[in-house]
Amino acid sequence: MNKPATIYDIAKHVNASPATVSRVLSNSKYPVRPALAEKIREAARELNYTPNSIGRQLKTNKTSTIGVIIPSITNPFYAAVVSGIEETASEQGYQVLLCNSQNNPELELQHLKNLQENQVKGVIISSIIDKNDGLKQYLSHGFKVVTIDQNHPDTDTCQINFDYAKGGHVIASHLLEQGHRDIAFLSAPLDRPSRQLIYQGYKEALHARGVDIDQARVLISSTSEESGKPITEFQQGKQLTRRLLQSKPWPTAIMASNDMLAFGVMNELVNKGIRVPEDISVAGFDNLEFAEIVAPALTTVEQPKQEMGAIASRLLIDLLNDVDNAPGEIMLQPQLVERKSVHAVT
Amino acid sequence: MNKPATIYDIAKHVNASPATVSRVLSNSKYPVRPALAEKIREAARELNYTPNSIGRQLKTNKTSTIGVIIPSITNPFYAAVVSGIEETASEQGYQVLLCNSQNNPELELQHLKNLQENQVKGVIISSIIDKNDGLKQYLSHGFKVVTIDQNHPDTDTCQINFDYAKGGHVIASHLLEQGHRDIAFLSAPLDRPSRQLIYQGYKEALHARGVDIDQARVLISSTSEESGKPITEFQQGKQLTRRLLQSKPWPTAIMASNDMLAFGVMNELVNKGIRVPEDISVAGFDNLEFAEIVAPALTTVEQPKQEMGAIASRLLIDLLNDVDNAPGEIMLQPQLVERKSVHAVT
């Protein structure tokens, strides 16, 4: 519990200079006589030496910490992304400073400021702020930034995105290949780019097959609130399904803009005695853990979440080391996950 | 992009000494002439000054960072805990360094070492190591440690625990109050304290009501692997249910040691055409998000996860500030969440 040893203590102990000790202990490529080096290492062990990286940082103006700002770690999507970030960062000897913005722009800015004070030089962020506002000034201030799931074209920052449109296309095409021609599209409000793009993929897929889009088959929640309280996607799925079922004929398949909504759809269908997939097929989007637990297991689209994090991490670390392999945007590809909720029409 | 301003730049700019500037900008209680103070603050704004907390830390030997070591942020339980930690830490001006140990003791030790090098003085940890081994030496080294969900009595560290036994008692009692007398208990292997304690709570509740425990009603998976591959709790729930259903009479209620297992139970029951809760009631433990989405919605026990994190955070920060309100152990209480999967027997 007495003061921790420094390189000076070690230097005294082996009768060498602090410089030499530093060279040995920081694995500098600088030549030191092997015997001396070994003696120093031994002394370090003996004195229970732990390097003080604060001292090093002050001198070198480099940190091994990367900041991660996301809306909420409680959202499984971000949890998976962060997991990917942390794992590769840790492998490279970097630490992760986690900041939740809670969808609050001011908090986000506050975190950015904190990170700057702590001399963090690199940030991975899923910003909720229109980037032209707050983020830019930090960029110019020497921050290296990698952006996740942003869908704003931007030239000053590296972006890791996911091809939602392709995803929508993939799942709709799958439905078409199974012989479906009357496919409803249900979604929460199209206020996010991701949902718009999925919808766009749906339209393009039908179009490519020469199937006309019937607007009566496109049901979008008008709002995600009800008397002030947010209504869950699960509930929205149920409501939209009720609306869909009001008039016959029913579609042979329903494509939901995400898994949660799809669960609502299936729940309502089952309640009404309609069998999935025998009567109506259902497809989701996200591949939540529960997609394979629900009955019948949900056919959906997988988004490589961990991988997004891993790539972001690698990219940022390269940026920090001035390895200039930085492309402006990386687009991750969707993957179809076939399970039991989609049936071929006979 | 030129070098960021330091207190020296400001000092020069207003013709004062760095000492005075420091006193103003670090909100020291030291008296400074108001006019000068204002001038300094203005200069700071003008020069776009950002304090360099590395410099401060080197001088003061204090950090505003707390380390969090958990097995995996991908596990919703830990995600919720971390969310609680981060929120209150952030409110108090602390940052969170997130480390996933991935259930790997060596990685955990590695993270501990890293944190020490980075001069982190406080750690919240859900350790997978028997604490007598690795953790202790760090404790003596000046680390303040708060432990989460550990269930090892230990005097040297603050523990935040959850009363699993009480939880088991609460849910079993609820079943009893609904008139059930033949209650099966299904669980994954009792290799974790949490499961043992839940089982213990189950036994105590039945005992308190004078209901004998029929060992034929206690089904524990013998292993959570099958030919090398881990088998999910969901699958275990299904298997155990199949076993339970082999001989009549069936119990009127099933208590599962967690929600995932309960989902497996319900799934298997429904597959066999047995209605929940009309034929058999089912209760879970955890209150996962899906407990209210599954049909019928699952009656279960809630564990205040965010709160655990918040408390851990507050406690650790007190510890770091030598506020000595530190009790050895805090025991969070379970809460019954009544939904639709449990029926009164008539």
Place this chain on the structure above:
DNA sequence: ATGAAAGCGCTAACAT
């Protein structure tokens, strides 16, 4: 009320 100066632990020119 203000300033001068030392020093936190480390690294990196620059000697030797």
Place this chain on the structure above:
DNA sequence: ATGTTAGCGCTTTCAT
């Protein structure tokens, strides 16, 4: 190959 020394940005005694 090794040592001397300055200095990263800040706080804090101590002097004035």
